[in-house]
Amino acid sequence: MPRAKSKAVHLGRPRSDAAVSHAEILDAVSELLKEKPARDLTMDAVAKRAGVGKPTLYKWWPSKGALIMAMFHDRFNAILEVPEATSAEEALRTRVKHLVAQCNGLFGKVVADLIAEGQADPSILKELYESHIRPRRASTVADIERGIASGEFLAATDPELLLDAIVAPMYLRLLLRHPALTEQYGKQLIDQALLGIRTPKWRPGRRGKRDARSA
Amino acid sequence: MPRAKSKAVHLGRPRSDAAVSHAEILDAVSELLKEKPARDLTMDAVAKRAGVGKPTLYKWWPSKGALIMAMFHDRFNAILEVPEATSAEEALRTRVKHLVAQCNGLFGKVVADLIAEGQADPSILKELYESHIRPRRASTVADIERGIASGEFLAATDPELLLDAIVAPMYLRLLLRHPALTEQYGKQLIDQALLGIRTPKWRPGRRGKRDARSA
DNA sequence: ATTTTCCTTTACGTCTAGTAAAGTATAAGT
DNA sequence: ACTTATACTTTACTAGACGTAAAGGAAAAT
Numbered sequence: 001m002p003r004a005k006s007k008a009v010h011l012g013r014p015r016s017d018a019a020v021s022h023a024e025i026l027d028a029v030s031e032l033l034k035e036k037p038a039r040d041l042t043m044d045a046v047a048k049r050a051g052v053g054k055p056t057l058y059k060w061w062p063s064k065g066a067l068i069m070a071m072f073h074d075r076f077n078a079i080l081e082v083p084e085a086t087s088a089e090e091a092l093r094t095r096v097k098h099l100v101a102q103c104n105g106l107f108g109k110v111v112a113d114l115i116a117e118g119q120a121d122p123s124i125l126k127e128l129y130e131s132h133i134r135p136r137r138a139s140t141v142a143d144i145e146r147g148i149a150s151g152e153f154l155a156a157t158d159p160e161l162l163l164d165a166i167v168a169p170m171y172l173r174l175l176l177r178h179p180a181l182t183e184q185y186g187k188q189l190i191d192q193a194l195l196g197i198r199t200p201k202w203r204p205g206r207r208g209k210r211d212a213r214s215a
Numbered sequence: 216m217p218r219a220k221s222k223a224v225h226l227g228r229p230r231s232d233a234a235v236s237h238a239e240i241l242d243a244v245s246e247l248l249k250e251k252p253a254r255d256l257t258m259d260a261v262a263k264r265a266g267v268g269k270p271t272l273y274k275w276w277p278s279k280g281a282l283i284m285a286m287f288h289d290r291f292n293a294i295l296e297v298p299e300a301t302s303a304e305e306a307l308r309t310r311v312k313h314l315v316a317q318c319n320g321l322f323g324k325v326v327a328d329l330i331a332e333g334q335a336d337p338s339i340l341k342e343l344y345e346s347h348i349r350p351r352r353a354s355t356v357a358d359i360e361r362g363i364a365s366g367e368f369l370a371a372t373d374p375e376l377l378l379d380a381i382v383a384p385m386y387l388r389l390l391l392r393h394p395a396l397t398e399q400y401g402k403q404l405i406d407q408a409l410l411g412i413r414t415p416k417w418r419p420g421r422r423g424k425r426d427a428r429s430a
Numbered sequence: 431a432t433t434t435t436c437c438t439t440t441a442c443g444t445c446t447a448g449t450a451a452a453g454t455a456t457a458a459g460t
Numbered sequence: 461a462c463t464t465a466t467a468c469t470t471t472a473c474t475a476g477a478c479g480t481a482a483a484g485g486a487a488a489a490t
Contacts, residue, residue, distance in 0.1 A: 039335035054447090054470095064447085161407050164384040165404065188373070226434050226490080257476085270437085
């Protein structure tokens with residue numbers, strides 16, 4: 001008589017270490033995406049390269065899109081840390097520089113692929129936005145709000161809108177591939193976006209952070 | 216002996232009127248794209264709805280992407296005419312308003328689909344850019360340059376960059392579908408982009424509309 | 431009526447997604 | 461050691477779509 005599955009005592013073959021096979025599968029996805037667009041990625045190819053069977057893939061991920069999303073999640077979930085000591089403008093410039101570099105690598109390709117896949121499967125768009133874009137935005141918005149609080153940026157600044165004006169053109173170039181997304185372009189975008197935002201008289205202290213003025 | 220095909224005298228069945236069957240085929244594509252994403256559009260379905268055979272489709276267009284692009288070209292090639300009498304700012308606002316409306320209709324869906332398809336077929340991206348985006352940009356850039364020449368905008372303004380900051384966020388919302396692309400958002404983008412561009416002393420003719428910000 | 435050309439229909443070969451069925455491995459229990 | 465229960469893999473299959481080839485029908489000149 002089999003015992004009730006009350007404790008850590010199970011009958012039969014235990015689950016294999018998901019961490020290991022998952023890593024191998026996501027590696028395979030990552031490597032294949034370096035070679036071909038997501039559209040041309042076949043589950044058979046992933047299974048073959050990972051050394052597993054196709055049903056194994058479907059056991060853990062319901063679709064190709066979900067699998068790619070999982071790889072993206074696993075590999076590109078880091079949010080850039082920006083030292084609080086710098087001015088908000090410097091923080092923005094650092095982030096944008098970093099984003100340009102990422103967009104010109106595998107990160108950029110996969111983001112573009114995911115947005116493309118998302119046009120036929122909105123759940124991908126939703127997850128991409130909720131799990132990746134939203135948190136990244138939040139941390140940059142925090143930078144901007146810091147800049148507003150410190151008097152570096154005008155009080156009337158809308159952080160979300162400012163962010164959109166800087167970042168969206170970069171993503172669009174990523175998607176359209178033309179013209180190329182360069183670091184210089186990122187700089188120009190910041191320069192322009194800050195034209196009407198920057199407080200004229202504001203001077204960064206050498207540590208950057210000045211007390212918020214009272215009234 | 217067949218005569219040389221020197222003149223309008225051909226032997227055999229004449230070519231059927233391409234204009235007619237093309238229109239029917241592109242109608243079919245258009246209708247089907249109202250119902251499903253480009254990814255799920257099948258050539259069989261197009262052929263069936265248009266009442267033609269599949270080989271006929273491949274006779275004129277080499278791929279599904281090319282077919283969709285042809286429909287897009289045929290249906291959405293109009294560029295908005297903006298009266299030269301208005302201020303550059305008004306011209307921008309008119310264009311943006313128009314673009315929001317278009318993006319929320321079939322135009323927007325097809326653009327998004329084409330960009331998505333383009334991720335696996337760069338020739339689509341290229342044609343989309345060269346044949347559609349570039350000319351539209353040119354006409355808006357002309358508006359902005361008019362504004363610079365008239366002194367409405369600062370001389371240092373970079374028209375392309377300004378345009379990117381306004382339009383790219385709209386396209387990105389179109390592609391990400393979240394948050395929704397509203398007319399208000401378009402307005403806010405212009406408001407913000409013009410903050411650092413507008414000449415302080417410049418006064419529009421009485422047609423200019425002073426507008427309060429909408430929180 | 432015959433010929434010539436164009437076009438459509440039908441049918442096919444291939445590829446891929448996703449699933450079902452059968453077989454193999456690894457543990458506990460006796 | 462041997463059975464049993466469970467997890468996983470391999471193989472094979474169905475369904476659908478692409479893109480093409482072959483055959484037949486339609487419309488003009490002769």
